[in-house]
Amino acid sequence: MRIDVGGAAPYAVSVRSGALQDVAVSERRRALLFDEGVPRPFVDEVRSRLQPEVEVALPRGEACKTLTVFAEVLSTLARAALPRDAAVIGLGGGAATDLAGFVASAYLRGVAFYTLPTTLLGQVDAAVGGKTGVNLPEGKNLVGAFWPPKGVWCDTATLAALPSATFREGAAEVFKHGLIADPVLCDDVVSGGFGPHAAHLEEIVGRAVKVKADVVTRDLTERGERAHLNFGHTLAHALEAVTGHALPHGEAVGYGLHFAALLSRRLGGEDVSKLTERFLAYQRPRSLPDFAWQDVAPFVARDKKADSRGVRFVLLEKLARPYVAHVDEADVRVAFDEWHAFVRGMVK
Numbered sequence: 001m002r003i004d005v006g007g008a009a010p011y012a013v014s015v016r017s018g019a020l021q022d023v024a025v026s027e028r029r030r031a032l033l034f035d036e037g038v039p040r041p042f043v044d045e046v047r048s049r050l051q052p053e054v055e056v057a058l059p060r061g062e063a064c065k066t067l068t069v070f071a072e073v074l075s076t077l078a079r080a081a082l083p084r085d086a087a088v089i090g091l092g093g094g095a096a097t098d099l100a101g102f103v104a105s106a107y108l109r110g111v112a113f114y115t116l117p118t119t120l121l122g123q124v125d126a127a128v129g130g131k132t133g134v135n136l137p138e139g140k141n142l143v144g145a146f147w148p149p150k151g152v153w154c155d156t157a158t159l160a161a162l163p164s165a166t167f168r169e170g171a172a173e174v175f176k177h178g179l180i181a182d183p184v185l186c187d188d189v190v191s192g193g194f195g196p197h198a199a200h201l202e203e204i205v206g207r208a209v210k211v212k213a214d215v216v217t218r219d220l221t222e223r224g225e226r227a228h229l230n231f232g233h234t235l236a237h238a239l240e241a242v243t244g245h246a247l248p249h250g251e252a253v254g255y256g257l258h259f260a261a262l263l264s265r266r267l268g269g270e271d272v273s274k275l276t277e278r279f280l281a282y283q284r285p286r287s288l289p290d291f292a293w294q295d296v297a298p299f300v301a302r303d304k305k306a307d308s309r310g311v312r313f314v315l316l317e318k319l320a321r322p323y324v325a326h327v328d329e330a331d332v333r334v335a336f337d338e339w340h341a342f343v344r345g346m347v348k
């Protein structure tokens with residue numbers, strides 16, 4: 001399946017089992033940045049196709065999204081005298097492709113970038129759309145750039161190698177795309193059997209990619225509509241930050257979706273909280289950090305959607321009808337307390 005992303009620099013997202021065998025890059029000189037947790041056969045497949053002259057094994061997962069790793073990788077490229085017409089290829093989950101893209105955006109003020117996502121979350125969300133960056137202790141993704149890839153290959157066969165909890169983390173972004181734009185995806189996730197061997201896996205991944213592709217085609221740099229893709233993320237990012245980025249993004253988003261559902265209902269929207277509860281039952285998040293509102297509030301205040309009038313939340317008027325609004329802190333607190341009581345009861 002091929003999904004096209006439009007805009008100033010259009011590109012294609014290829015989704016199929018075996019897609020890594022199709023990878024093709026026009027630039028002659030190449031740097032491959034890969035998550036060291038990606039199973040070796042996948043790295044070898046890409047290596048043999050692309051013959052990269054620079055290879056960097058990145059620390060697993062979120063550990064690579066730091067300014068320290070960013071600077072080290074830049075120095076590696078510079079020592080190899082990689083020129084401006086070279087390409088950076090990111091292979092791995094969302095963390096690796098976020099880091100690789102930020103490197104590509106900054107090295108020599110920008111070189112070509114390609115993504116080869118190997119997690120569900122990476123395929124349906126992170127590898128598409130050009131948000132790249134790293135974390136700061138002060139918050140999630142606080143440094144970065146919009147730097148779209150020139151091509152994306154989603155090899156669904158790689159998903160069979162994921163720990164099942166990591167697969168279910170990625171389902172949070174599929175489910176989010178369902179809530180904001182294509183409710184069929186919500187059913188696909190919670191109605192039973194959604195896993196790496198699901199019968200319609202490629203179709204579901206492609207459908208979820210399409211939601212993202214359509215939004216970023218219309219609004220690459222989040223001047224408006226792109227903020228809808230941030231549904232559930234205001235609380236999710238604060239939870240990640242409060243744990244020093246130890247809570248996996250997909251679990252944080254699962255929690256954040258339920259909070260956003262409760263807040264939306266409080267503000268007069270359709271009640272979709274039974275659906276988000278069903279998602280949490282599917283996802284079975286493993287941990288819940290020990291925190292109170294006072295702990296997360298400073299991180300919520302630093303959310304990137306905030307403007308000079310305060311924090312803005314993405315809310316649902318009803319399924320597939322998202323909107324963005326400032327919300328009184330009193331309402332946020334009520335929804336937070338309700339959410340906290342529910343999730344504490346769920347994760348014992």
Ligand SMILES: NC(=O)c1ccc[n+]([C@@H]2O[C@H](COP(=O)([O-])OP(=O)(O)OC[C@H]3O[C@@H](n4cnc5c(N)ncnc54)[C@H](O)[C@@H]3O)[C@@H](O)[C@H]2O)c1
Nearest residue numbers: 037060061062093094095118119121126131158161162249
């Ligand atoms: N740029 C965006 O638009 C965007 C969108 C959503 C999320 N993100 C970012 O993505 C990150 C989360 O991505 P993620 O959920 O993919 O997690 P991740 O990148 O941290 O990867 C999770 C784990 O899976 C391992 N792994 C990767 N591929 C594997 C495979 N095929 N088999 C076995 N193990 C494998 C990794 O080594 C890692 O330990 C967060 O940093 C989040 O902020 C970015």
Ligand SMILES: O=C(O)C(=O)C[C@@H](O)[C@H](O)[C@H](O)COP(=O)(O)O
Nearest residue numbers: 125129131140141226229230233304
């Ligand atoms: O692509 C987007 O835009 C999103 O908001 C997708 C999110 O799932 C993703 O986690 C993104 O990295 C969050 O962006 P941020 O700007 O809130 O850091």
Ligand SMILES: [Zn+2]
Nearest residue numbers: 173233249253
């Ligand atoms: Zn996300």
